[in-house]
Amino acid sequence: MEENKAQQTMGVYKLSLPPLTEAFESWTISQSKHSNLNYTWTIQNFSNLTETCYHYSPAFCRCDKDNLKWRLELYLNGSSEIWIGLKLSSEPVNGDKIMGKFKISVLNAEGKKSYSKTSSGVIELKANEEYERLKIGRNNLLKYYLPGDILTIYCEIDVVTNTVDFSGRKGITQNTNPESTLIADFANLLQSQSLSDVKLVVGKVEFPAHKIILASRSDVFKAMFEHDMKETKSGRVVITDVKPEVIQEMLHFIYTGSSQKIKEMADELFIAADKYALDDLKKMCEITLYEKLSIDRAADTFILADRYNMELLKKETINYIIFHGKDITETIGWEEMTIKHPALINETLKALFSSKEQLPISK
Structure with a gap:
């Protein structure tokens, strides 16, 4: 190993x-x-x-x-x-x-x-x-x-x-790539809730936000606010299928372009990013899921990659499963996958039997 x-x-x-x-x-x-x-x-x-x-x-x-x-x-x-x-x-x-x-x-x-x-x-x-x-x-x-x-x-x-x-002249220095406070300013705007005009409602938790920022970052929010939908009239977007902490982290990404807790919630954060068409966040989550590949997580990652058409992650996960086949087939995740997703088991076997090149030693 x-x-x-x-x-x-x-x-x-x-x-x-x-x-x-x-x-x-x-x-x-x-x-x-x-x-x-x-x-x-x-x-x-x-x-x-x-x-x-x-x-x-x-x-x-x-x-x-x-x-x-x-x-x-x-x-x-x-x-x-x-x-x-x-x-x-x-x-x-x-x-x-x-x-x-x-x-x-x-x-x-x-x-x-x-x-x-x-x-x-x-x-x-x-x-x-x-x-x-x-x-x-x-x-x-x-x-x-x-x-x-x-x-x-x-x-x-x-x-x-x-x-x-x-570049510069005497007494004047010009940095063509100046450090900006833009990210910090937007993070403060989210935290302070100043001038917010919409709320994302998850159960009993409400997250004040700004329509213009949500719309500029997500085509889903843009379509929601540009049309005469109930969210536009009420100023409330009710979300029933995503956890509050995931929405909070998604908002942090929308405002700052970064994620502080992506390693802890890459799976759920990817699903939320897919729902609201946040392609950059989806890519960040896909990379994190690859980095977190392990014996116990392999089956769940394989299912998620297949469901959301993450072809690169899916390919790497299949290779990982082939390399660690004995250990992975003894996990609870693998047993559940054989019952609920038999097509993925078949796909793994095809990849194993069709390989003509020397396999990498393993991850």
Whole structure:
């Protein structure tokens, strides 16, 4: 069984104006934005892998707008050595060049990096191309770095996304991407309930809101308020099929574009986002559901992905079920799925039997 963990951070380098800028009438400083992704691939019973062949980790992504997918590959060169490499397994949607650097390491028993391989500076990362690999003698690895017969591979990827220009003249500095208080202002507007003109009513709980903001973010609310419907006349939108805490979080997203509790309620939040046509929130929930895939959650995630046509999540969940078949088939969720959703069981079996390629070792 393998464990995989991914973390991603978005950042922009801090601006520090060089003293020399004051000596010129005008100047521009360009800054690179970057995105970091750290990924851990843990392979148990490593010594049982004796064949000369490739093994691949499940696809993992940066979970931001470009959805670039990556895989680690493990090549066993007979009994002498292993090679560990990184591949970009999807093309960028907009066709832009992907520039970045990466580092692949093997972790020892203390979780510290032992063997490591770093790309030679910032390079162009192209889909399905091979880059410099980490090569390790197999016997040396088994003897010193695999306590419990576990191989842990740690990958760090730093991708340059774009640049931000800062320009100015003597005594004047202009940031072409100024930090805004807009999000904070809208969050305060929701919290203060100032000038609200509609209420979302869930049971005994009422959430004051603003028609213009709801309509600008959701086509469903827009159609509701533009026509002579009872919600427009009464100023009340009664909701009977969504929990109050889910509506509260949905409103937070509508006003701020972010969600603070998405990890806790991704399933229910996705359903609410689908009901009110909040596509960005749906995408965020889909990514979170993928990140939360586990033995116990696999069946429920599979059912949800099928019901709401989340094809990418559905495909990844099927792969996950295939990799962890024995453990998942013993869960209560799987037993219920066999009774209520037999077609999904059949779909999983078809995917298993029709696979012609070497399956990834597992997530």
